[in-house]
Amino acid sequence: MAFQIPRGTQDILPGEAEKWQYIEQMARDLCRRYNYKEIRTPIFEHTELFLRGVGDTTDIVQKEMYTFEDRGGRSITLRPEGTASVVRSFVENKMYGDPNQPIKLYYVGPMFRYERPQAGRFRQFVQFGVEALGSSDPAIDAEVISLAMEMYQALGLKKLKLVINSLGDKESRMAHREALVNHFKGRIHEFCEDCQTRLEKNPLRILDCKKDRDHELMATAPSIIDYLNDESRHYFEKVQMYLTKLGVEFEVDPRLVRGLDYYNHTAFEIMSNAEGFGAITTLCGGGRYNGLVQEIGGPETPGIGFAFSIERLLAALEAEGISLPVAQGIDCYVVALGEKAKDESVVLVDKLRKAGIAAEKDYQDRKVKAQFKAADRLQAKYVAVIGEEELEKNTINVKEMATGEQVEVALDSFIEYLRKKLV
Incomplete structure (x- = not known):
């Protein structure tokens, strides 16, 4: 089902x-x-x-x-x-x-x-x-x-x-109420069942009726303004x-x-x-x-x-064709190359998030090209690439997606680097 x-x-x-x-x-x-x-x-x-x-x-x-x-x-x-x-x-x-x-x-x-x-x-x-x-x-x-x-x-x-x-x-409403009852009661049978019930209980509600709003008595009904x-x-x-x-x-x-x-x-x-x-x-x-x-x-x-x-x-x-300026995308997508880098990316993404940076990584063992496409779909501002070579040098490659600019950053200062760029 x-x-x-x-x-x-x-x-x-x-x-x-x-x-x-x-x-x-x-x-x-x-x-x-x-x-x-x-x-x-x-x-x-x-x-x-x-x-x-x-x-x-x-x-x-x-x-x-x-x-x-x-x-x-x-x-x-x-x-x-x-x-x-x-x-x-x-x-x-x-x-x-x-x-x-x-x-x-x-x-x-x-x-x-x-x-x-x-x-x-x-x-x-x-x-x-x-x-x-x-x-x-x-x-x-x-x-x-x-x-x-x-x-x-x-x-x-x-x-x-x-x-x-x-x-x-209350005094004004009672006076207006009496005027409304006198106005509608002679022809209330021409109105819907709801209005007929409202005549005695709450005649003001007749004026709010959607079914009978075009009835001629509606246009000439006493105005509350005149009874204030x-x-x-x-x-x-x-x-x-x-x-x-x-x-x-x-x-x-x-x-x-x-x-x-x-x-x-x-x-x-x-x-x-x-x-x-x-x-x-x-x-x-x-x-x-x-x-x-x-x-x-x-x-x-x-x-x-x-x-x-x-x-x-x-x-x-x-x-009115108004678009709200809602935040779109994430700050950083981490691309991992190889098993060791993949293990490191789990920790790295966690550190980014705890530093207040919106981050994501691949969880489906996709190829590098597919990971970059995922970063595009998520509208990532930066893509950080880490592989075996980067791990040996204790660095990470950071690409700014808007400009295409790519720099190598020391892994120890990567989070601080991103923080400054995202201000």
Whole structure:
């Protein structure tokens, strides 16, 4: 039987994995500059966490979660997103008591959603996310949005669009909710089953429906902007003011609705305008979630964050024709001629590696010509040749592949010679 990879997953092979490493390291370095610390949470959690944290009216909870019962009869779910797990850890580990507030965290790891696989979208995908917990200052909203934009721009992406909206506080949302119900209820039978269910549970989610997005009532639906109270309006104006001061370009989109139930006040998305990127243009989404910590059992604590999939980021880079400057090849390939030289090469390659030099040798008893071809395939910067004659003289021949220059070097000083050349 020939085994195949499950649908909606992928193998990230050598040559591609280096791109992922580059992106992850860049994101880690950027988070360090913004004083965000890494947190690692379990890949699976109790299902109730996502029912409460993500919201039982969301597509994620209703249709996309990988949920199973463990041997103890507990309902367990592979995490479909990162925020609920981070907030659970924040509460469980009493991080709200840390004197250094806000708590600024980032995470990277696999998430799981059962949805139709398509370009840049998988059932197992890697998400990078940021959460800032403990501050209701609109300046932290601007910081988080600015950090998200900088991650994309640092990789060279230019065809980006940032859209922001305010979902308002609880009072504003209730007023908007009532207006939405009144707007849709007379013709809700014309909408899909999901929207009919959402009308009473969470009418805001109707605006996020992909099936009915072209329905005429969508275009005339009440805008949350018109229902913001003075406090919410002032908050949103401050966020916009800070973004402007930080030089972050944005558009206000009153129709922007995030797909998770826990958002309030600031919501945002970063999209790609690159030609050929695809119908789904969103790269990154995030927003403020001031009630989530309480929902998961903690004290009243404001929070804001964002997340993006590395798969979609790679697709955006490809759409703009951007190549990442990932390290290719090795530093040195050791070619051995004869049994004694072969034995010596084992030790020599080990010494090179311990000296911080990426080195390789032949393990298939290939002829000299084949070993040089192997060095070419591995993109070796230098090829070092050692044989019986070199062993007698305690030397080694070193060839720089880029220039073809070849020199004889004392074996005792070979490693130091390479170190200087590789600087």
